[in-house]
């Protein structure tokens with residue numbers, strides 16, 4: 001008889017909720033609703049290649065339905081899974097400039113959902129994996145329908161964080177602070193099945209670094225020295241012999257880093273000192289997952305999870321992955337002239 005058990009994400013969430021006697025179920029409902037939205041998005045993303053046949057974005061498909069851009073579709077799918085449940089007081093999305101309110105006709109709850117509905121959507125046209133990133137915060141204000149203070153919380157305050165990677169298979173990976181767990185979608189039964197329990201970033205990590213080297217001319221001296229160290233440094237100092245892997249899709253590059261180890265880097269540079277990636281709904285959720293899996297996340301000086309957000313869409317440099325490598329890049333950047 002096989003030793004592996006069949007555990008759906010819904011069952012896993014319930015079992016983890018039992019570890020928190022104070023939990024009232026709303027928190028678990030949000031995770032369950034996120035898994036539902038992920039199934040809806042996965043189905044659409046996997047049809048992306050047929051958009052031209054079924055109707056490209058902005059046109060009508062053969063059924064006469066207007067076809068949405070996939071990131072708008074993903075935004076809408078998450079919103080409609082969450083707006084009526086009474087679990088959230090408000091939401092923050094990469095696709096929406098301001099705080100997203102819960103409609104007055106629905107009850108408001110005690111949690112905030114922050115998310116990037118479909119990161120890397122420009123990769124869809126070339127069939128490269130893309131992803132959804134999310135985190136759940138507890139409301140801290142007395143505002144029934146949430147406030148900026150409820151949204152602008154440091155990553156340490158996240159109760160849960162997760163991502164969905166729409167790749168050769170669709171996987172949902174999440175943490176509630178008790179380890180990192182990965183689920184693979186079986187589309188034939190519409191269930192996310194536990195496939196990667198208790199994910200830990202391997203030690204020693206694979207010698208992989210992930211950065212867009214087209215920006216080398218804009219890097220600080222310390223950044224240049226670190227990449228040179230990975231390529232040509234001596235073994236004793238932990239350098240040399242690294243391979244470069246860069247998909248250009250954050251969730252995919254992070255998913256590989258989580259499972260194989262190594263480091264993902266999106267530094268600030270002379271033109272964009274804060275880099276490109278967003279703190280609230282990209283860096284902080286992935287930082288919680290990395291730390292729960294034994295890794296680290298930094299902006300080059302501070303742990304990502306300790307950064308107090310000042311605005312909803314603020315950007316941050318991001319160094320993410322094996323703790324030893326994140327510590328090493330911090331040392332190189334702190335040296336004179338970096």
Ligand code: P6P
Pocket residue numbers: 119120121122212248249250251253276
């Ligand atoms: P660059 C995709 O557009 C994205 O937001 C992330 O998914 C990815 O990590 C990054 O941008 C890639 O940026 O500047 O290397 O093209």
